[in-house]
Amino acid sequence: MTSIEHNLQQVRERIAAAAARCGRAPEEITLVAVSKTKPAGAIAEAIAAGQRVFGENYVQEGVEKVAALAAHPDVQWHFIGPLQSNKSRLVAEHFAWCHTVDRLRIAQRLSDQRPAHLPPLNVLIQVNISDEHSKSGIMLEAAGELAQQIAALPHLRLRGLMAIPAPEQDYARQLAVCQQMADAFRALQRDYPAVDTLSLGMSDDMDAAIAAGSTMVRIGTAIFGAREYARPSQQ
Numbered sequence: 001m002t003s004i005e006h007n008l009q010q011v012r013e014r015i016a017a018a019a020a021r022c023g024r025a026p027e028e029i030t031l032v033a034v035s036k037t038k039p040a041g042a043i044a045e046a047i048a049a050g051q052r053v054f055g056e057n058y059v060q061e062g063v064e065k066v067a068a069l070a071a072h073p074d075v076q077w078h079f080i081g082p083l084q085s086n087k088s089r090l091v092a093e094h095f096a097w098c099h100t101v102d103r104l105r106i107a108q109r110l111s112d113q114r115p116a117h118l119p120p121l122n123v124l125i126q127v128n129i130s131d132e133h134s135k136s137g138i139m140l141e142a143a144g145e146l147a148q149q150i151a152a153l154p155h156l157r158l159r160g161l162m163a164i165p166a167p168e169q170d171y172a173r174q175l176a177v178c179q180q181m182a183d184a185f186r187a188l189q190r191d192y193p194a195v196d197t198l199s200l201g202m203s204d205d206m207d208a209a210i211a212a213g214s215t216m217v218r219i220g221t222a223i224f225g226a227r228e229y230a231r232p233s234q235q
């Protein structure tokens, strides 16, 4: 077994165990394998091990890997990185999901630029839940208004919320932040019945995220190993 295959199996077991602890079915939780900075060969190994959903953070790098792995049409690509307006077209053209919509201007561009032959782009509103130093994400209080605006755009499908909580080692504190997100998610579902996705949980906080109600975890390090940021320009 390759180490990626082994790691994937361990992560799937960890998701199943976390789900079982809170009486949830593991199928409720989608695993997004975060392959940023990793070569297409590593993704191919994960595909061979049965993984089909991948997350990329950098537009150019992601588009290159989508092209390199075009022989696998059942693979689903999620854009999960910060998005600048001038890169929105590439996301609209090459990805199935965008997790990081945090302002109307980006949402409008993604909708306008989504090619007509593709289904609507699935989008999540990124909420800045606990990291005051982060420039990404909308304040929780403003998410409802943005949801209303996104719901009116023809080539986007609002699926839910995403957050990257500030790093925190203490489980109880991880859980408290994740529960705030889960509350907001359930409130959004009351207004938009099609909303079904809470993208929350990374290698270090996935257990708390699943306990709170996450439906989509984004896992990089635990699958592909530590990242090396040797490349000077990532965008």
Ligand SMILES: *Cc1c(COP(=O)(O)O)cnc(C)c1O
Pocket (backbone or CB within 6 Å): 034, 036, 057, 080, 081, 164, 202, 203, 204, 218, 219, 220, 221, 222
């Ligand atoms: C890198 C990244 C992840 C994966 O983080 P790990 O700690 O390596 O699991 C998840 N989500 C986002 C938005 C990321 O940028």
